[in-house]
Amino acid sequence: MSTEKPAPTTAAEPVSTDPVDRVIRYHIQTKHHFNRYARALGYLDWANQPDPFRRFEGAPLISLPLLKPDDEPVSPSYDAIYQRGAARSQAVTVPMLSRFLEFALALSAWKRAGDTQWALRSNPSSGNLHPTEGYLVLPQIEGLDLRHGLYHYAPKEHGLELRAEFPVYQVARCLAPFPPQSFLIGLTSIHWREAWKYGERAFRYCNHDAGHAIGTARIAAATLGWKMVLLDGAAEDTVAMLLGTDRKEDFNDAEREHPDCLAVVWPTEDVERDAKIEIPLFVEGAVVGDLAKCTWHGKANRLSRENPVPWEIIDDVAVASWKSAVERLMLSLSPPAMDDASRETSDTGPNAGKIIRQRRSAVAFDGHTSITAATFFRMLQRTMPRADRPQMDRPMPWDVWPYEPAIHLMLFVHRVEGMTPGLYMLVRDPEKLPLLQQSVNQELTWTLVQDGPDDLPLYWLLEGNAQKVAAQVSCHQEIAGDSAFSLGMLAEFEGRLRQMGAWFYPRLFWEAGLLGQVLYLEAEAAGVRATGIGCYFDDPVHELLSCKELIFQSLYHFTTGGPVEDRRLMTLPPYEHLTRHT
Numbered sequence: 011m012s013t014e015k016p017a018p019t020t021a022a023e024p025v026s027t028d029p030v031d032r033v034i035r036y037h038i039q040t041k042h043h044f045n046r047y048a049r050a051l052g053y054l055d056w057a058n059q060p061d062p063f064r065r066f067e068g069a070p071l072i073s074l075p076l077l078k079p080d081d082e083p084v085s086p087s088y089d090a091i092y093q094r095g096a097a098r099s100q101a102v103t104v105p106m107l108s109r110f111l112e113f114a115l116a117l118s119a120w121k122r123a124g125d126t127q128w129a130l131r132s133n134p135s136s137g138n139l140h141p142t143e144g145y146l147v148l149p150q151i152e153g154l155d156l157r158h159g160l161y162h163y164a165p166k167e168h169g170l171e172l173r174a175e176f177p178v179y180q181v182a183r184c185l186a187p188f189p190p191q192s193f194l195i196g197l198t199s200i201h202w203r204e205a206w207k208y209g210e211r212a213f214r215y216c217n218h219d220a221g222h223a224i225g226t227a228r229i230a231a232a233t234l235g236w237k238m239v240l241l242d243g244a245a246e247d248t249v250a251m252l253l254g255t256d257r258k259e260d261f262n263d264a265e266r267e268h269p270d271c272l273a274v275v276w277p278t279e280d281v282e283r284d285a286k287i288e289i290p291l292f293v294e295g296a297v298v299g300d301l302a303k304c305t306w307h308g309k310a311n312r313l314s315r316e317n318p319v320p321w322e323i324i325d326d327v328a329v330a331s332w333k334s335a336v337e338r339l340m341l342s343l344s345p346p347a348m349d350d351a352s353r354e355t356s357d358t359g360p361n362a363g364k365i366i367r368q369r370r371s372a373v374a375f376d377g378h379t380s381i382t383a384a385t386f387f388r389m390l391q392r393t394m395p396r397a398d399r400p401q402m403d404r405p406m407p408w409d410v411w412p413y414e415p416a417i418h419l420m421l422f423v424h425r426v427e428g429m430t431p432g433l434y435m436l437v438r439d440p441e442k443l444p445l446l447q448q449s450v451n452q453e454l455t456w457t458l459v460q461d462g463p464d465d466l467p468l469y470w471l472l473e474g475n476a477q478k479v480a481a482q483v484s485c486h487q488e489i490a491g492d493s494a495f496s497l498g499m500l501a502e503f504e505g506r507l508r509q510m511g512a513w514f515y516p517r518l519f520w521e522a523g524l525l526g527q528v529l530y531l532e533a534e535a536a537g538v539r540a541t542g543i544g545c546y547f548d549d550p551v552h553e554l555l556s557c558k559e560l561i562f563q564s565l566y567h568f569t570t571g572g573p574v575e576d577r578r579l580m581t582l583p584p585y586e587h588l589t590r591h592t
């Protein structure tokens with residue numbers, strides 16, 4: 011993205027030590043401007059490119075079986091994963107964990123151009139640099155033929171590396187508050203992988219990617235009839251202790267991992283019928299402390315030849331947004347809301363696994379493919395979290411998310427049949443309509459789109475051809491204008507940070523990534539394609555709406571349309587390297 015030279019350092023200013031001020035400072039400093047990109051090295055140091063595959067040398071590797079698309083259980087239809095109860099709940103077994111990880115974090119293909127070959131994954135990543143690492147905490151589960159403990163997922167091998175042998179009773183104690191057969195998934199980020207290319211803006215991209223991975227994991231769980239909820243009440247120290255990212259002795263001179271989040275996953279069988287179950291949205295630090303006093307295996311591999319280029323502001327924002335407090339929140343696993351439970355389930359249409367496996371980013375759009383208004387509305391409906399409902403009654407994947415939505419979509423409609431091209435706004439939390447209206451240009455029309463579904467708060471703001479301006483504000487990337495529509499994710503910013511605390515800054519990007527993941531799959535299901543856009547000129551986007559100060563900030567862009575394939579690239583299957591010699 012940025013190939014500009016770093017901007018000259020400005021004279022020292024008094025720096026606030028307030029964590030919210032610090033994350034805001036990071037945000038402002040890492041904006042791209044028309045005349046100056048956020049600071050990066052200014053060139054790609056190929057010799058020092060980080061290895062995209064972390065391994066823990068010395069940790070036993072357990073290979074997971076490579077399931078074929080038609081191996082049982084065949085995925086439900088793509089539509090069925092969005093209907094509560096429509097996907098049959100599977101027991102937690104090694105093949106089912108294999109499928110879960112395949113859809114969440116595995117390789118999805120290799121691409122080859124000349125002598126160069128690189129892997130793609132189920133989870134997209136800014137610059138395909140893949141800073142996100144995945145972990146599982148497995149208790150003893152009947153029928154699961156795996157030792158209890160902490161595992162690191164190795165995507166190239168599609169295997170689990172046993173990092174820690176948590177004692178059986180300790181891990182059972184840690185998971186006791188959750189439904190039967192629950193296990194944990196943890197995500198971490200290696201900031202250096204993104205910083206190698208993108209410099210100071212990398213912390214944003216790592217968190218977008220974490221959000222995408224939360225999305226791929228939640229959706230993978232849905233294909234197996236499993237639920238998943240972020241345990242975001244946990245303190246970050248606890249997450250670090252549980253996932254072993256705080257173990258200096260295992261990292262030596264290897265690039266460190268930043269603990270992002272934990273989530274609990276469980277099969278729904280036997281759970282839904284009990285209306286009274288409450289689960290904590292955290293794990294106890296003391297319990298994890300006991301758990302971590304066990305035998306650990308493996309030393310992290312070094313990813314780059316030279317030491318990472320230090321970007322102080324990334325370290326500073328990582329510290330400022332560290333979540334030090336635990337919130338002892340409880341979540342009620344309520345029975346399904348009537349309208350969801352009574353909805354007819356459909357098992358027609360494309361298979362969910364097929365859509366997940368075929369997901370790719372478009373590298374270019376054809377500038378003429380349109381989508382119907384019905385398709386457009388359906389895509390937008392999938393992004394609606396139904397903030398008026400309790401968390402577990404929200405539609406998948408929004409049931410994973412323990413917060414009120416903070417992001418609204420500013421849409422550039424280019425080629426949607428029956429819709430006037432121009433600028434629109436999807437208000438994902440209808441209660442925020444007044445805040446949005448007060449914070450932008452008072453001359454915008456805010457006309458509710460009448461022919462959309464009743465429950466879609468989609469407003470028409472401005473008429474006109476927005477193709478040029480969409481591309482211009484997206485770092486001059488034509489993909490934002492040649493598509494059917496593109497969008498900017500407008501986040502409730504300073505108010506939300508002051509209310510929640512600096513630790514909420516990464517969560518804003520997670521929500522953006524999760525939204526992006528929903529839209530990526532929706533595009534595939536609609537027969538078109540999408541691309542996430544992390545490179546955009548921040549303030550010029552805000553100026554389009556005359557957005558006041560820091561009330562709203564655009565955190566991620568996205569585009570969807572008719573793709574143009576790059577025929578110079580060859581596509582190879584994801585795991586041929588594992589099966590070639592057998």
Ligand SMILES: Cc1cc2nc3c(=O)[nH]c(=O)nc-3n(C[C@H](O)[C@H](O)[C@H](O)COP(=O)(O)O)c2cc1C
Nearest residue numbers: 130131134135136137138218370371542543544545
């Ligand atoms: C957070 C994020 C930001 C991205 N930004 C851009 C972008 O600005 N321009 C672009 O062409 N692609 C962008 N992409 C697409 C990635 O390049 C793509 O996901 C990656 O190459 C992996 O390919 P895949 O999505 O086909 O698996 C972005 C993806 C993510 C997840």
